[in-house]
Amino acid sequence: METTALERIRFTAQHFNDLQGLRYGVPLGLITLGWVGATPLRVVSVLGALLLMVGAKWYYRRTFGEVETPPADDPGELSVFNLAGPVPRIEGFRQVSPVLRHLLTTVLTAVFLFSFFQSIPPNIEVQGSESLGQHPQVVRESSSSSFFGPSFISPLPHGGEMRPPSMLRAVFAQTMYVLYGSFFLGLWLWRGRRRSEHHLAFAALLLGLSALGTALGYIARADGEIARIFDLFLPALVYPGVALLLCGSAMFLAGLFDHWQLVAALGPTSRQVED
Amino acid sequence: MSGTPFEQLANLDRLVHDPARLAILTALSACERADFLFLLRITGLTKGNLSSHLSKLEEAKLVEIEKRFVAKKTQTLIRLSTEGRETLESYWEEMETLRKSAAGWQPQKIALVPSTG
Numbered sequence: 001m002e003t004t005a006l007e008r009i010r011f012t013a014q015h016f017n018d019l020q021g022l023r024y025g026v027p028l029g030l031i032t033l034g035w036v037g038a039t040p041l042r043v044v045s046v047l048g049a050l051l052l053m054v055g056a057k058w059y060y061r062r063t064f065g066e067v068e069t070p071p072a073d074d075p076g077e078l079s080v081f082n083l084a085g086p087v088p089r090i091e092g093f094r095q096v097s098p099v100l101r102h103l104l105t106t107v108l109t110a111v112f113l114f115s116f117f118q119s120i121p122p123n124i125e126v127q128g129s130e131s132l133g134q135h136p137q138v139v140r141e142s143s144s145s146s147f148f149g150p151s152f153i154s155p156l157p158h159g160g161e162m163r164p165p166s167m168l169r170a171v172f173a174q175t176m177y178v179l180y181g182s183f184f185l186g187l188w189l190w191r192g193r194r195r196s197e198h199h200l201a202f203a204a205l206l207l208g209l210s211a212l213g214t215a216l217g218y219i220a221r222a223d224g225e226i227a228r229i230f231d232l233f234l235p236a237l238v239y240p241g242v243a244l245l246l247c248g249s250a251m252f253l254a255g256l257f258d259h260w261q262l263v264a265a266l267g268p269t270s271r272q273v274e275d
Numbered sequence: 276m277s278g279t280p281f282e283q284l285a286n287l288d289r290l291v292h293d294p295a296r297l298a299i300l301t302a303l304s305a306c307e308r309a310d311f312l313f314l315l316r317i318t319g320l321t322k323g324n325l326s327s328h329l330s331k332l333e334e335a336k337l338v339e340i341e342k343r344f345v346a347k348k349t350q351t352l353i354r355l356s357t358e359g360r361e362t363l364e365s366y367w368e369e370m371e372t373l374r375k376s377a378a379g380w381q382p383q384k385i386a387l388v389p390s391t392g
Contacts, residue, residue, distance in 0.1 A: 014305040064312065064316050065309065065310045065311070065312030065314070065315070066310045066312075066352075067309045067310075067313055068307040069306055265317070267316075
């Protein structure tokens with residue numbers, strides 16, 4: 001037996017539950033995509049996603065079986081705080097699972113860095129309406145905010161001045177990129193940086209957009225002129241609807257890729273052991 | 276472990292070295308426990324072969340098998356025992372040693388002596 005076959009077996013067994021894309025990635029993508037529309041569409045997308053989650057759980061169990069991951073807390077570990085041994089675990093209770101711990105660490109770190117870097121650039125104002133399909137124009141505010149001390153004291157008021165509502169909407173869009181991008185990055189790290197290249201690609205795309213959006217205060221000018229290359233990306237950087245569409249699509253596709261990966265590893269064509 | 280790589284290879288645990296059983300043990304080593312269907316899908320074995328390999332592994336106390344009823348159907352759950360985990364670890368250590376010694380191994384030169392008869 002080849003080492004690569006054993007490696008694939010080990011990977012699939014270890015990540016069997018989080019590879020169930022129809023159960024997690026696709027429904028989450030649907031909810032995000034539905035959020036762009038009106039309230040009835042949101043309700044439909046949430047209900048559809050819930051139905052899909054339940055159906056997919058049944059499908060995976062019936063088709064591929066079940067795998068239990070190791071418990072979050074190591075029951076055999078002794079601690080200086082508990083020399084008598086581990087506290088018996090309540091049936092069914094699990095502490096934060098390793099995958100959740102990985103994701104939380106990555107997302108919180110990214111959010112912290114994003115908040116810090118968001119507070120430094122000068123304010124911008126976004127002109128143009130997303131709902132009317134207008135191309136946005138970004139104007140740098142000519143304020144003397146930097147004279148009023150450190151701007152990172154509060155993320156909202158910038159040097160004593162409140163940020164314009166249009167900028168807050170842009171920040172919301174960029175926050176979406178940070179949340180989803182760091183989620184993908186966390187998943188890629190959790191899977192040992194292998195067999196999960198689609199997550200890395202989505203993480204690079206979304207975090208890149210968030211970084212570009214954060215730098216808009218430096219890129220934009222007071223007369224509204226902006227380099228053509230940045231102008232192309234502007235709708236994605238400042239309109240929350242476009243951000244939700246991109247994030248939702250990325251999550252949906254990542255879920256599909258995960259599902260295909262699982263089917264490829266456990267499907268009838270994957271027979272790799274000689275009887 | 277001493278001797279030539281061939282002697283070391285002959286001394287490997289045959290129970291673990293079998294490709295099907297190695298696949299089962301590898302899958303089980305990556306999780307807490309898995310059910311029969313999952314092992315069937317991941318190894319690509321037939322039901323009969325998988326049962327036979329699992330019986331051998333259970334006899335050797337490398338795995339623990341538990342049966343339970345879920346929705347009026349029997350579900351077989353398989354777990355790698357502590358002994359199984361240790362055996363698998365020592366198997367990989369032996370394989371690593373074997374790989375290293377095979378990389379540095381050179382066949383002994385045999386002197387050809389012309390016959391004087």
